[in-house]
Amino acid sequence: MGIYFDEVNKVFYLNTKETSYIMKVLDTGYITNLHYGKRIRNVNVKNLYQMKLRAFSPNPIPGDIQFSLDTLRQEYPQYGNSDMRIPAYQVQLEEGNTISDLKYLKHRIYKGKEKLEGLPATYVENENEATTLDIELYDDVIDLKVILTYTVFEDYNAITRSVKFVNEGIKDIKLLRALSMNVDFKDDDFDMLQLSGAWARERHIVRRPLTSGLQAIESRRGASSHQQNPFLCLMRKNADEYNGEVYGFSLVYSGNFAAYVEVDQFSTARVSMGINPFDFTWLLKSNESFQTPEVVMVYSDQGLNKMSEIYHKLYRERLCRGKFRDMVRPVLINNWEATYFKFNEKKLLDIAKEAAKLGIELFVLDDGWFGKRNCDDSSLGDWYVDKVKLPDGLEGLAKKVNETGLKFGLWFEPEMVSPDSDLYRKHPDWCLHVPNRSRSLGRNQLILDLSRDEVCEFIIKSVSDILNSANISYVKWDMNRHMTEISSELLPPERQKETAHRYVLGLYKVLEKITSSFPDVLFEGCSGGGGRFDPGMLYYMPQIWASDDTDAIERIKVQYGTSIVYPISTICSHLSAVPNHQIGRITPIKTRGNVAMSAEFGYELDLSKLNEEDKEEIKNQVKTYKEIRNIISFGDFYRLESPFDGNEAAWMFVTEDKREFIVFYFKVLVVPNAPDKYLKLRGINDDFNYMLIDNGEIYGGDELQNAGLYIPDIPGDFQSVMLRFKAVE
Numbered sequence: 129m130g131i132y133f134d135e136v137n138k139v140f141y142l143n144t145k146e147t148s149y150i151m152k153v154l155d156t157g158y159i160t161n162l163h164y165g166k167r168i169r170n171v172n173v174k175n176l177y178q179m180k181l182r183a184f185s186p187n188p189i190p191g192d193i194q195f196s197l198d199t200l201r202q203e204y205p206q207y208g209n210s211d212m213r214i215p216a217y218q219v220q221l222e223e224g225n226t227i228s229d230l231k232y233l234k235h236r237i238y239k240g241k242e243k244l245e246g247l248p249a250t251y252v253e254n255e256n257e258a259t260t261l262d263i264e265l266y267d268d269v270i271d272l273k274v275i276l277t278y279t280v281f282e283d284y285n286a287i288t289r290s291v292k293f294v295n296e297g298i299k300d301i302k303l304l305r306a307l308s309m310n311v312d313f314k315d316d317d318f319d320m321l322q323l324s325g326a327w328a329r330e331r332h333i334v335r336r337p338l339t340s341g342l343q344a345i346e347s348r349r350g351a352s353s354h355q356q357n358p359f360l361c362l363m364r365k366n367a368d369e370y371n372g373e374v375y376g377f378s379l380v381y382s383g384n385f386a387a388y389v390e391v392d393q394f395s396t397a398r399v400s401m402g403i404n405p406f407d408f409t410w411l412l413k414s415n416e417s418f419q420t421p422e423v424v425m426v427y428s429d430q431g432l433n434k435m436s437e438i439y440h441k442l443y444r445e446r447l448c449r450g451k452f453r454d455m456v457r458p459v460l461i462n463n464w465e466a467t468y469f470k471f472n473e474k475k476l477l478d479i480a481k482e483a484a485k486l487g488i489e490l491f492v493l494d495d496g497w498f499g500k501r502n503c504d505d506s507s508l509g510d511w512y513v514d515k516v517k518l519p520d521g522l523e524g525l526a527k528k529v530n531e532t533g534l535k536f537g538l539w540f541e542p543e544m545v546s547p548d549s550d551l552y553r554k555h556p557d558w559c560l561h562v563p564n565r566s567r568s569l570g571r572n573q574l575i576l577d578l579s580r581d582e583v584c585e586f587i588i589k590s591v592s593d594i595l596n597s598a599n600i601s602y603v604k605w606d607m608n609r610h611m612t613e614i615s616s617e618l619l620p621p622e623r624q625k626e627t628a629h630r631y632v633l634g635l636y637k638v639l640e641k642i643t644s645s646f647p648d649v650l651f652e653g654c655s656g657g658g659g660r661f662d663p664g665m666l667y668y669m670p671q672i673w674a675s676d677d678t679d680a681i682e683r684i685k686v687q688y689g690t691s692i693v694y695p696i697s698t699i700c701s702h703l704s705a706v707p708n709h710q711i712g713r714i715t716p717i718k719t720r721g722n723v724a725m726s727a728e729f730g731y732e733l734d735l736s737k738l739n740e741e742d743k744e745e746i747k748n749q750v751k752t753y754k755e756i757r758n759i760i761s762f763g764d765f766y767r768l769e770s771p772f773d774g775n776e777a778a779w780m781f782v783t784e785d786k787r788e789f790i791v792f793y794f795k796v797l798v799v800p801n802a803p804d805k806y807l808k809l810r811g812i813n814d815d816f817n818y819m820l821i822d823n824g825e826i827y828g829g830d831e832l833q834n835a836g837l838y839i840p841d842i843p844g845d846f847q848s849v850m851l852r853f854k855a856v857e
Contacts, residue, residue, distance in 0.1 A: 130259040130280035131237050137173055140235075140261065142278055144285040147427045149278070151203055152177060156189060157231030159203040159263065161312055165373065166429050182394070186210040199394065201312035204265065204276055204291065206230060214342060214390050216310040216400050217291070220302040220409075221270060230265035230274055237261050241279045241288075246633050248380055248667030249422040250281070250288055250446045257281065257446075271297030284442045290422045291402075295412040302622075303410040307386075307402030308379065308420040316397040317365060320389055321432075323357035323689050328677035328710055330354045330658035331689035333772050335363070338391050346386040346404050350575070350611025350628050351655055352662040358385040359693050361435065362399065369767055370431040370810070377401050378439065378693055380447070381421035382664035383632035384408070407614070409625040424663070433767055433810070436692055440765060444695040447663055448670040450643065452650050456757045457671065457697075457728045458535060459487070459750055460602070464494035465678065465704050466734035469502050472517050477528055482735040484532040486743060487750035490602055491529045492537035492730075497522070499549065505572040508544045509551030511590040522598040530599060537602025537650075538594070542587045543635065544573045544608065558583050560627070562615045570609030578634030579616045579627055588641050595646050603646075605639075605669065607655040632664075639668040652700060661690065671698050671728050678704035678732060680715045680723040681846055684771045684794055687727055688779070696781070697761040701727035703749075705734070717742055719848040721749040722792055726760065726779065729753050756790055756852070759783055763790075766810040775799065782811040786829075787855040789818075793839055794848045806836030818853040826856065 131142050139162070142149040150163040150171055162176040185198035188210040197211035207215035208227040220226050240255030252258045263276040273294040280287050289309035295301045316338050322345050323331040336343075345360060347353040358379035364372045377399060379385050384404035391397050401423050410418050424442065428434035444453070461483040467475060480491040498514060499507025513521045520528075526536040545552050545559055547567075552559070552574070559574040561567050567574055576583050595603070616627045643651055651669040653660060657676030665672060675686045683701060690699050701724040706714045724730070731746070738746070753760075763781040768791075771777035775796050782789040789812055812818070814830040827837070842849065 129237070129239070130282040131261045131278070133235065133237065134170075139171065139173065140263075141170070142261065142280050142287060143167055144280055144282050144287065146285050146429075147287070149287055149425075153232045156195070158197070158200060159232055161201045161203060164311060164313070164375070165427055185212075201314070201396070202310065203263075204230065204274065204310055205312075205398075213392055213398055214388055214400065215305060216307045216402075217274070217293075217303070218305040218405075219270070219272065220304055222299045226304065228267050228270060228272060230267050230272070233264045233266040233273075235261060235263045244290060244422060245419050246636060247419060247421055248447075248636060248664045249290070250279070250380070250424060250442060251449075252446065257283070270299070270301060271295070272301060281442060281446070284446070285426065285438050286442050287425045288422050289425060291420045293412060293418045295414055295416055298414050300414075301412045303412060303418060305405040305408075306410065306418060306420050307400045307405075309377070309402065309423040309425070310398065310400040311375075311425075313362075313397040313399070316391045316395045318362040318397060319365060319367075321361045321363055321692075323359055323692060325354060325689075327354045327656055327659065328675060329682060330661065330675050330686055331357055331692075332685055333689050333692065333770070337365075338362075338389060338397060340391050340393075342388060342390045344386060344388045346406070347384050348404060348406050350383060350614065350631065351607065351660045352382050352385060352664070353610070354656065354659040357693070358387065358401075358662050360387045360389070360399075360401070361432075362389070362397065363432070368431055369433050369770075372429070372431055374428045374432055374435045375399075376426040376428075376435045376439065376693070378424045378426075378663055379421060380424065380663040380667070381632070382635065382660055382662050384628050403629060407625055408629065410629070411622055411626070421664070432692065436767075437764060439693050440695040443663060443666060443693075444697055444762070448666050448698065449668075450670065451647060452670050456761055457650065458489035458602075459753060460490035460492050460537065460730040461488050461735065462492040462494055462604075462702065462730060462732045464539075465709050465732045469496040469504075471496065473519065473525055473528075476525065477532070478736045479734060480529045480532050480534055482743075483731075484534055486735065486747045487754070488534065488731065490535045490537055492539065492602060492604060493525070494539040494604070495541070497538070506546045506548035508541055508546040508573050509549045509576070511540075511542075511594055522594065522600070526598040526600060535601040536599060537604065538600050539604045539606060540591060540594075541606040541608060542591055542638075543576055543578065545576050546573050557617050560611060560613055560615060560631075561617070562613045563617070565613060568612040570612070573609055575609065575611055577616050577627075577631070578638065579630035580618055580634070584634045584638050587638050591642055592645060595649065600649060602650045602652065604652045604654055604673065607660060609656075610659070636664070636668070643668050658686065658690075661694065666694070666698055671700050673700045674727070677710045678702055679708040679711050679713050680720040681713060681796055682711065683723050684777050687723070688767065688771055688777060691765060691767065691779075696727055696765050699727040700730065702730040702732040703746075704732045713846075715846040716844075717745050719794065719846050721745070722794070722848040722850050725749065725753050725756075725850070726792055728761070729757065759788060759790055764811050768807055768810065771796070776805075778807055780809060780811070786811070786813040786816065789853050791837065791851040791853070792848065793851075795842060795846075797845050798843065798847075802841065805839040807839055808836045809833050813855070816855045819856045821852040821854060827853075
């Protein structure tokens with residue numbers, strides 16, 4: 129088993145194949161972390177548990193001047209009884225004070241992994257895939273029970289954490305902070321890596337050294353956001369893509385989050401992560417409970433890429449669900465950048481017919497098909513077909529698209545409502561709002577209050593009715609604004625700060641019902657592009673639109689950064705027209721194709737307006753992608769050169785048996801009289817010989833990894849190459 133308890137020394141060992149997480153129950157009832165990192169057989173407690181007198185670190189135990197929670201490496205720290213660092217949780221009692229004191233009570237070790245109530249999380253397909261530890265802490269003054277849950281995925285090399293609060297007393301307890309995990313490290317010799325950005329440039333890699341005090345990333349937008357992703361990692365100073373120690377922390381949640389790293393006065397680092405305590409409280413009445421989301425922790429002693437490999441495999445196989453989890457996805461054409469709101473049935477069918485000739489497999493009708501939606505200022509919430517644009521309805525259009533040989537897909541934005549809509553006129557109270565305050569608009573729309581059951585039921589029925597009305601094989605689920613005036617008309621005053629989290633719980637309830645009711649529909653997440661690209665959404669939808677920016681050069685960075693945590697099978701990328709609609713750049717169709725083919729592939733342009741040369745190129749791209757998409761989606765991914773470090777980028781995909789691989793190289797700007805370029809490849813077999821399919825040249829695996837692959841000069845800006853190799857006898 130991946131977890132065992134040393135009864136004599138009161139030490140828990142949580143072991144994956146390569147990682148150990150070790151903690152001890154002290155005689156005081158507090159739990160301390162002894163080791164997190166490379167796997168070790170056992171520990172000498174006296175070596176790893178040291179306490180000493182520290183000035184201005186208070187002593188909570190009378191007579192023991194060395195013991196202080198301010199210097200103890202704790203598992204789940206609280207505030208107020210000698211620890212001056214940032215706490216993992218905080219409560220407020222009816223009397224107004226915020227002091228609590230949790231002590232170890234008991235524990236339980238069992239095979240498998242239980243579901244988190246109302247929340248997405250990693251899972252097992254049989255109980256032998258994981259071992260779980262529940263540690264029960266108790267504060268006998270206020271009768272608060274807190275259960276720390278750890279699951280060890282031994283073969284996946286990952287450990288998950290979550291926390292459950294239970295009020296077993298008779299008085300109300302208000303949670304002011306309820307993070308999902310805490311790890312106290314022995315030192316602060318780390319850099320912090322985060323994925324940050326903005327709309328149209330999501331998940332750029334930011335690496336910075338830790339400094340004394342608090343550093344944090346967070347979202348207060350009601351969604352995980354374009355600006356920050358619910359992930360951070362600590363990297364040793366000498367760590368890079370393939371060397372050194374890296375600790376990853378990824379939150380399975382789609383709402384407001386916070387991730388903190390605090391460096392204290394003694395140069396130790398505390399990492400904590402969970403629901404953002406900003407503008408959050410949760411009232412626990414007697415016998416009520418609260419479950420936090422899950423954090424997935426990954427340790428690598430071989431750099432970032434090894435950490436990414438672990439996340440990719442776990443998230444692809446034990447977070448994503450459903451029939452499409454293990455299936456290659458169809459090559460699609462989306463009409464959005466081709467037509468925007470201005471289309472009719474004939475125009476859509478013209479694009480679909482052209483797509484069929486080129487080998488594309490799925491036609492997706494984007495925004496503008498419902499209500500009176502001729503621009504973005506009306507009709508969200510009115511989920512009935514615009515018969516002016518589509519006189520035969522969705523059923524008729526889907527049938528005609530199917531007759532071309534393509535499947536049919538549809539865009540929705542079910543969480544939103546337009547002030548100019550029948551739904552809003554009938555139910556103006558159904559949106560998030562504060563009475564007697566103005567209602568801020570984003571993209572001319574408001575957000576429905578998913579903390580209300582009747583709103584959730586309306587969305588479930590509306591979407592289900594549409595999906596039952598036609599042969600729809602795919603859904604793009606969008607969310608195009610973040611939260612303001614966060615308040616619910618039905619919640620009492622003492623629960624108003626629960627609104628944002630209750631919204632996320634309502635969203636998860638809606639998604640669970642709809643996706644389970646339509647298992648044959650491929651769902652794709654979207655939030656103004658990549659504004660909700662997080663593990664929580666991947667539990668319901670196996671792929672997410674990575675960014676609204678379809679420019680190939682910007683997409684190199686977006687996709688490279690996204691790959692730090694997320695599997696390639698979850699990243700959607702489309703080839704679009706030039707000049708690019710977001711930034712106006714003109715790039716070659718080959719480079720646009722190579723970037724988009726490095727993910728779940730599709731097109732977003734008017735095929736009927738292309739010249740014959742471009743159509744032939746697209747036909748060849750589609751043919752090539754169908755040959756390689758199994759490797760792209762499910763192969764091992766290796767980052768070779770970072771676009772954040774210079775003018776070039778490169779990555780590669782390798783089959784599990786290492787007999788096939790594909791290399792992509794991208795050059796942004798041409799360099800006159802440039803030096804020779806060699807790419808050192810990764811992840812292949814030194815002992816194999818490989819043939820470059822384009823010209824039949826033979827290379828040894830050891831040569832390609834240790835000496836490198838020569839990349840010839842490519843004239844012009846924004847150029848790229850794709851190189852396919854196969855092992856030969």
